[in-house]
Amino acid sequence: MSVAYPAVFAALLFSVGVYGVLARRNAILVLMSAELMLNAVNINLVAFDVWLKDVLHGGQVLALFTIVIAAAEVGLGLAIVLLLFRNRGNIDVDRQDTLRETDEPSDAASDEPVVTGEAR
Amino acid sequence: MTVPEIVFTALGVVAVASGVLTVTTRQIVHAALWLVVSFGAVAGMYLVLTAEFVAWVQVLIYVGSIVVLLLFGIMLTRAPVGRSDGLDSRNRPWALAVAVGTAVVLVTVLWRGFRDARIDLEPGGGSGEEIGAAVFRQWVLPFEVLSVLLLAALVGAIVLSKARRADGSRTPEEG
Numbered sequence: 001m002s003v004a005y006p007a008v009f010a011a012l013l014f015s016v017g018v019y020g021v022l023a024r025r026n027a028i029l030v031l032m033s034a035e036l037m038l039n040a041v042n043i044n045l046v047a048f049d050v051w052l053k054d055v056l057h058g059g060q061v062l063a064l065f066t067i068v069i070a071a072a073e074v075g076l077g078l079a080i081v082l083l084l085f086r087n088r089g090n091i092d093v094d095r096q097d098t099l100r101e102t103d104e105p106s107d108a109a110s111d112e113p114v115v116t117g118e119a120r
Numbered sequence: 121m122t123v124p125e126i127v128f129t130a131l132g133v134v135a136v137a138s139g140v141l142t143v144t145t146r147q148i149v150h151a152a153l154w155l156v157v158s159f160g161a162v163a164g165m166y167l168v169l170t171a172e173f174v175a176w177v178q179v180l181i182y183v184g185s186i187v188v189l190l191l192f193g194i195m196l197t198r199a200p201v202g203r204s205d206g207l208d209s210r211n212r213p214w215a216l217a218v219a220v221g222t223a224v225v226l227v228t229v230l231w232r233g234f235r236d237a238r239i240d241l242e243p244g245g246g247s248g249e250e251i252g253a254a255v256f257r258q259w260v261l262p263f264e265v266l267s268v269l270l271l272a273a274l275v276g277a278i279v280l281s282k283a284r285r286a287d288g289s290r291t292p293e294e295g
Binding site: 001002003004005006007008009011012013014015016017018019020022023024025026028029031032033035036039042043046047049050051053056057058060061063064065067068069070071072073074075076078079080081082083085091092093094 | 122124125128129132135136139140142143148151152155158159162165166168169170171173174177178181182185186189190192193194196197198199206207208209210211212214215216218219220222223226227230231234235236237238239240241245246250251254255258259262263266269270273274276277278280281
């Protein structure tokens with residue numbers, strides 16, 4: 001089997017994941033697209049491990065490690081998404097703009113009184 | 121085309137098509153279910169590549185736990201279960217352009233670079249025995265570090281999702 005088959009399908013799956021991460025608004029769908037990209041990388045790792053007949057099986061072991069890290073990432077990501085939902089009431093990634101620069105000129109913003117946090 | 125190439129191509133088409141459905145469907149639960157199909161097809165691709173152990177781990181962890189976690193997240197955030205139009209952001213055309221550009225560049229480079237390289241598929245290279253020996257002989261230190269990482273992620277998820285008491289709160293909304 002030619003190495004091009006797994007490589008090309010992995011590239012296509014990665015591109016689908018890129019589209020999902022950029023185009024989706026719901027944070028959970030963004031996480032799903034990131035999983036698609038991780039899968040594409042895993043296909044490459046396994047294919048090149050089998051092609052090069054690695055005696056240490058570095059590619060397949062790294063694919064296993066990637067799967068474990070993906071599980072940890074989804075667990076943490078979902079905890080963050082749930083916290084976001086509890087505090088803000090929505091999980092749309094393009095509505096989380098608290099830290100965004102405003103479109104107004106900066107001198108208008110400097111007239112606002114500086115809000116200092118109360119000592120607690 | 122040989123038989124493994126035909127099977128691999130079929131599985132790859134299924135994986136990419138269900139991936140496309142995952143990122144374009146208008147129903148969020150359907151996206152999670154199409155993700156199951158995509159992960160299953162990727163597991164089949166691992167089997168064709170003789171990586172049996174990775175294939176079963178893929179089925180167990182991706183299909184078994186990650187998709188279930190995502191479904192839990194969908195339920196807990198009270199996402200719209202039916203058809204909804206608010207799932208895509210405004211920059212869809214740009215996302216499509218970037219994705220198509222990535223696909224064209226990567227596929228061109230990989231096809232030109234690896235068209236003539238051949239994989240000899242011999243069974244046994246990815247069996248549980250081989251992978252287990254590799255993990256617990258050569259890769260045992262990364263394996264142990266990974267367990268610490270998993271513990272840290274677990275503790276972090278618990279700390280993040282623990283409900284804060286009002287008197288101990290540090291955020292203005294809850295205080």
